[in-house]
Amino acid sequence: MSKSFKKSKKPKDSFNLIKYKKIPFSKLIKFCSKNLLKERLFYVLNFCNILVSILIGVLLGFVKQGNKQVIIFNFYILFFTCCLLFVLILKMIQFFFNKNLEDKTTYIVLTNQVSRSKFFISQYFLMNLIIVINILLSFVFINLAYSIFNSFKYDSFILKMTLVYLLYNLFASFCLINFISMLMFLFSLQTTTIICTLLVSLCFVANIPMSFVKANEKSYNIEFLTKDKNLEIFKLNDVYDTYTLNKNILENKIKYPYLSKYIYKYFIDNKFLKDQFSNKKNIDLRIKMWDELGLINKQKVIINENDLKLFSKPSRNNKVPSSWTRNDLFDLTLTLNNTFISNEQLDELIINTTNLDKKNILLDFKNFSKEINNYFKNDLQTSKYDLLYDFLFLDDLKNSNYLIKKNNLNQIYQLSKTDLKNIYEYELLADTSDGFKFYNSKNLINKLNFNLMYIARILENYFIRYSSNYTILSTSHVLKDQLDWSTYFTTRTKMKYFSYLNLYNGLWTFYTSNLGFYYKDIWFAPASDSFIKLEDQKNLFLGYLEYDLELLKNDVISKNTTNNYTKPRLYLIILLIINAFSFLIAFLKFKKKDF
Template structure:
């Protein structure tokens, strides 16, 4: 009974408002018409609840983004937020407003104004239609403002421009998405009953969360697929995607340390280095020259000396080692090394005096990478990556340049010329490995060589250079092999892959929801400063960590040439997001036209 009285009073109030505010005009102004519709909406409690929810959630996401320091984590969190904002909050908001203006108001007779001669039905429809769009736009912009204000405030205005870019794309996408939803739901409300429209909208809401699930299942299955090439090499399908994706990331600059990455990666490609031949003398010379071109290699040999080394063991199988040398004998050592890396201090000076801007950018990024990798390993890079020492160990051999000299030799040793021994590369490796990692092999070992190895033989920039070389060689090598050899199309996995992708390609033409998300994710991209190799791995980069399971992304198919080789531009072999936007705009215009036609013919 109380509810019926409330509805009667509300109807009476609206009718009085119409008489007082609108009937007095001979031709009702458009602004007054929108004002009338807006004031009638203000009497809905749900309107306030949804607006308040928009403000509160926007403030919370702004604060959360401020406290999350990782850019990739910010992308992941924000993508969940936009999914909730568009698919839940704005969806309900739009549905409720359309029901209010184009269904509920018909029932309580507040729209009898269209029956007068003061305003056309078209004008009245457009006024309410534009009001719905305006309210949605205000909520979206309000969300944008609150997110950025609270993010800036809680970061003490240490503002990351990426947040502004991300939220700006969010605004554009939300405006597009709400425009499409408004037109489609308005169409539904005039074609079907309220109950049917609600059911369809519920299904649409569910579809928004599962639109990308089919592709996720396909990609999950593809992890077990193997592709064979005509040269006999077999790769996991994921390795092919990783190789081609990284090629694009590097050459587009969408990676951490873009200048350094492009320099090294493209150098490896130009010299056609592959993993199996990476450590041969030819490629070692190429790699040394690569670092020389940046000025990171010393021009002159470096002489390293140490005194009073206490012998622990000597090589047993090397007959050139004096047999009179025994445990606890003391030695002086001299090691002459060619092509050693400069020090960190010399790198700082090199950067200051470098004129070429591209080279300077590479050196600055190399310094930043070195600092980062040292910090990650607590300045124990030599210990963690000791096995990367050998490729760039260029010993200048000879009895006068690199040698062991026994202290206090016996007269017989002096007479038999057994005081000095010309060091070989393997000798240096032996006592180096023992001092760093405690590795026992048939070679020289000293009980007190730690200072020699951990200080004088600790070329920090060399280890840093070797780490980044190992990062890229796997992917550049795979890319060279994959672009140089044909795919064997007879394998079962390849045929299964083609069938699955063909099915998804056909489905993608109709999966407009996923296509709409593609327009957002394609323009947003990823936080490039977090796209980098895992320090704990030897060579692993995670290119898709920032993807959201529920959002659609542009997924390309591997395309082959007439010779069955993978196309170099295969990464562009996907359905472009603009296709979906064109289709959705066409559907929206059609939906709007039908809704307007039905409204004009509606029997009040």
């Protein structure tokens, strides 16, 4: 009885073994997935991905300034791509194309009538699928954490930044899977690991050569011959800043874009030069610029100040009555033209303006005035006292601006702009130069505190340096025989050829060119005369579009020189070709592998 039972069981067991004539692709994926899920490191890496994504989302929500968000996020993508993603890809490739071969897992599957091609594609597909899921999860958790931290108030720039991050990592991981798979079949595991370690290192040093080049260029002086045959010398950095800012302004990639473009284009169109900025013709044109926005009073402003107590008078001015002595009391009258409207009048002007372009400019002007007033508090007039003089227009009619001694109407002195300057600087700065000074002129100085005039003058100073430089540079010839230009040109040419080989840097350039900067934070330092940081959002380890100065046939710098760079799509084409060859080599090597 026992023997017959054993005989009958054997065919039944054989029948329960599922034998496929053709194993479905889904079964292969499932089989490979189960094997991978046995690896503990796989769980650790996926957990780290989710945890770090949540942390960076919270950090981005905590940091409110867009420029700092860019800096933080760029460091995060370095860590995610070059560490987490790289290790995950390397681990999966080692598992599927090395460990499985050694423990004969692949052999068992292949003996079950599965073609090598199909099995390779299933593992290749699974690796890409896992990476895509990891990147998508990272994208979702970053945005979700940021949104929750900000009470679901979302910033479109964060979405743009994470979308670029998503697309970049999808492409980068695709490249890494193909390339490392090829290495795994061409070399031993140890050699592949060493090469991959070098690749990780390249992530952080790919941009170092260009950083060294730019550091050396800070000392370069470039000589120009102007159209008037004068020699002008510019720092190379100033040349680059001039053309970069010109592009930013014209493309609205700057804080207060409408106001910036309005002022900058007006200066360029009128060919203002910094050393001629304060001559009468240019002052009249500048007032006209502000008047076209409605910021200038049409009516004269009369300022009266009584009982001014004399401290000193000009010692070398024989027009001043000799009988005037210290502690005498005086009345002062000023009649001013072309004064600026008040902040309250600006608010009304904005409400009543129907032209959209003009309204946007005025809104920018108002917002900038708030920023400056918040920065200087109550010290704007003192800190920027010298900005008054260009726009101090005394009426030229007789007896419009005078000083008269109290109770002595026969002694009248016609005030000049110099007299007013002396009174003004003594009160604000305690200046001791020769001129009129009063003990109690503070109220008079307060009446001269036209807030929006100071705002306008600050803006003019911001832009005149760069617009003046652009006017000169765009019409002057580079003297190419000088040493610094020759060194610059030779070095940049070498770097251009090197960039074709430095594909890692090219891949980072693809990322940074699409991400860009947070342009709403690109602006001048408030306390400076004209200083702007155009590259403070750059990361030392990432590659960026670096244009070379392009000369026309007459040795004048091209106005389109900012477009003279290696296009990122060239790197993508080269990488796609390398990927195709890498995949093909890995595929053919797998088919010929002796299991």
